Amino acid sequence: TSPSTQLSTARSAELFDRARTVTPGGVNSPVRAFNAVGGTPRFIRSAQGAWLTDVDGNAYVDLICSWGPMLLGHAHPEVQAAVLEAVTRGTSYGTPTVPEVELAEELVARTSVEKVRFVSSGTEATMSAIRLARGFTGRELIIKFSGCYHGHVDALLASAGSGLATLAVPGTPGVPESSAGLTIVLPYNDRAAVTAAFAEFGDRIACLITEAAPGNMGVVPPAPGFNAFLAETCKQNGALFISDEVMTGFRASKLGQWGLDGAVEGWKPDLVTFGKVMGGGFPAAAFGGRADVMSQLSPEGPVYQAGTLSGNPIATTAGLATLRLATDDVYSHITTAGETIKAAAAEALTKAGVPHVIQASGTMFSVFFKDTAVTNFSEASEQDLPAYTAFFHAMLDRGVYLPPSAYEAWFLSSAHDDRAIQHVLDALPAAAEAAAVA
Ligand code: PMP
Numbered sequence: 001t002s003p004s005t006q007l008s009t010a011r012s013a014e015l016f017d018r019a020r021t022v023t024p025g026g027v028n029s030p031v032r033a034f035n036a037v038g039g040t041p042r043f044i045r046s047a048q049g050a051w052l053t054d055v056d057g058n059a060y061v062d063l064i065c066s067w068g069p070m071l072l073g074h075a076h077p078e079v080q081a082a083v084l085e086a087v088t089r090g091t092s093y094g095t096p097t098v099p100e101v102e103l104a105e106e107l108v109a110r111t112s113v114e115k116v117r118f119v120s121s122g123t124e125a126t127m128s129a130i131r132l133a134r135g136f137t138g139r140e141l142i143i144k145f146s147g148c149y150h151g152h153v154d155a156l157l158a159s160a161g162s163g164l165a166t167l168a169v170p171g172t173p174g175v176p177e178s179s180a181g182l183t184i185v186l187p188y189n190d191r192a193a194v195t196a197a198f199a200e201f202g203d204r205i206a207c208l209i210t211e212a213a214p215g216n217m218g219v220v221p222p223a224p225g226f227n228a229f230l231a232e233t234c235k236q237n238g239a240l241f242i243s244d245e246v247m248t249g250f251r252a253s254k255l256g257q258w259g260l261d262g263a264v265e266g267w268k269p270d271l272v273t274f275g276k277v278m279g280g281g282f283p284a285a286a287f288g289g290r291a292d293v294m295s296q297l298s299p300e301g302p303v304y305q306a307g308t309l310s311g312n313p314i315a316t317t318a319g320l321a322t323l324r325l326a327t328d329d330v331y332s333h334i335t336t337a338g339e340t341i342k343a344a345a346a347e348a349l350t351k352a353g354v355p356h357v358i359q360a361s362g363t364m365f366s367v368f369f370k371d372t373a374v375t376n377f378s379e380a381s382e383q384d385l386p387a388y389t390a391f392f393h394a395m396l397d398r399g400v401y402l403p404p405s406a407y408e409a410w411f412l413s414s415a416h417d418d419r420a421i422q423h424v425l426d427a428l429p430a431a432a433e434a435a436a437v438a
Pocket of ligand 1: 065120121122123149150211214245247275285
């Protein structure tokens with residue numbers, strides 16, 4: 001059933017029909033199809049600053065920001081100028097280039113990593129980091145947490161087996177048991193489960209990978225000291241600690257999630273994955289870390305990894321321009337805008353009597369439609385999904401584009417000015433009322 005909408009969506013509906021004929025589900029990444037919330041996915045024609053415009057001419061304040069990358073908003077004039085200039089010199093050479101060195105230097109200067117290798121998606125970054133960890137340690141098992149998403153890497157599309165500290169089963173058809181069976185899936189924020197897994201499999205574990213602060217089950221901040229505990233436990237067991245900062249990198253804070261914990265507490269992950277913001281809206285991602293580990297990568301070392309478009313000059317130019325513009329002012333603006341929206345959402349939902357809890361890590365936040373704090377995936381799954389669906393559509397009808405799933409972070413940018421924020425605030429009370437009666 002399609003939720004009714006006051007907006008005209010005829011062109012989006014027509015395009016969605018065409019798309020479904022030639023593309024599975026009509027989309028190139030599943031959540032875009034609105035499967036969780038129903039209704040017509042909006043085909044976006046253009047974007048400027050904080051706003052999206054669809055093919056029917058409807059405008060929306062964008063609270064997804066391309067699922068994180070658009071830290072400076074859409075079509076930022078300086079990023080755009082840098083990209084346009086770069087394009088005039090050709091778009092891909094398959095040789096080393098200047099912007100990739102400069103972007104690598106920027107990443108090394110701004111994070112814990114000593115060396116970095118560029119790839120084209122977050123998936124490639126985590127896949128390569130795991131291969132490198134296995135190559136470096138000579139071990140095969142990996143640990144991940146339930147509810148953490150690291151891209152569609154076979155070994156990471158695994159679901160927990162029955163019982164704690166057992167080997168996982170495939171999370172989707174197409175993943176071989178032999179691949180998922182090398183993964184151990186544990187509940188997030190659960191130190192005892194981590195300790196038990198290392199006690200059982202310690203000398204076989206190549207690495208533990210975690211979202212630096214999970215954003216893919218909604219925002220579930222690491223309990224104080226949890227990341228430090230993971231880093232230390234890995235070290236004691238000769239395993240590598242991989243912090244996935246694809247979403248949090250240059251987003252949760254200027255230094256990513258690491259800026260909120262590791263940099264303050266004085267520890268470093270062995271490997272880190274990046275994506276989203278560092279590509280400035282282009283397909284660029286990276287993995288990096290300890291120099292001795294990264295040196296195992298080809299051509300310096302024996303662990304193979306490569307890419308035709310890796311370090312692409314346009315993508316790295318966009319990423320470099322974005323990071324250079326991502327100053328303290330940008331993060332303080334996004335922090336303030338987030339505080340305003342969080343407070344207004346809490347007020348509207350409370351007034352309407354809708355159970356909710358708002359969680360954040362740095363500037364990243366999300367609203368859970370349940371009344372108690374969420375520390376792991378099973379608690380995130382207790383949400384009132386019909387309430388979120390009603391809330392989502394009421395916001396969309398009023399020109400606010402939220403993530404089309406209750407399990408996602410809300411993203412802001414430095415382009416979310418007073419007018420855009422006011423537009424969100426104006427929509428919230430009616431959306432909260434809609435959620436109340438869902
Ligand atoms: N890791 C994390 C933490 C992510 O949020 C994502 C994407 N949402 C990925 C990895 C995969 O990145 P990509 O979609 O670019 O493959």
